[in-house]
Amino acid sequence: DAKTTQPTSMDCAEGRAANLPCNHSTISGNEYVYWYRQIHSQGPQYIIHGLKNNETNEMASLIITEDRKSSTLILPHATLRDTAVYYCIVLLIIQGAQKLVFGQGTRLTINP
């Protein structure tokens, strides 16, 4: 699976949009970009995923560049409860085990 690079930490003001970048310059054509987050003392939680097109769900939006070498997770109106570690993962979807390979992620702090 392709390696991802994320900033170690970021801050964002409550109510503003939080934009979390991820570089995955070695991604192959059939690998998906997944985002999970982990709030303190909990297991990771799925947020969103995409292949080529931008995606939006009730939690976030995912913007993938045209060359697919990077992506941005957007939390449109960040709240204090969005403080967490955010993991960007590139995953090849095939039959069988699709084990997620986590990096160190971005520690996002939402400030009041």
Add this chain to the structure above:
Amino acid sequence: DTGVSQDPRHKITKRGQNVTFRCDPISEHNRLYWYRQTLGQGPEFLTYFQNEAQLEKSRLLSDRFSAERPKGSFSTLEIQRTEQGDSAMYLCASRGQARPEKLFFGSGTQLSVL
């Protein structure tokens, strides 16, 4: 959907003792994963089950570690002769066959080896 349940939430043991953790996945999920997470690091894959079959094991899983899923439902992870380096959060996750391919994680078992 009652979520993935792990027991116990916390375990303190002395070096050399054996410990066993239990994971109850979401009921219709046939795939089950174990991960380990140390402080400040992302979770690391340990092993994977599809139904009762253990299909993949990480090199991190030494011979002191054994995982089972005897009836394809709950799973246990046993660590024999614990070492201080085994201190970590042990996370269980499950997944069904529906798309998208997303894992549902439990809250983990925090192991401290003294």
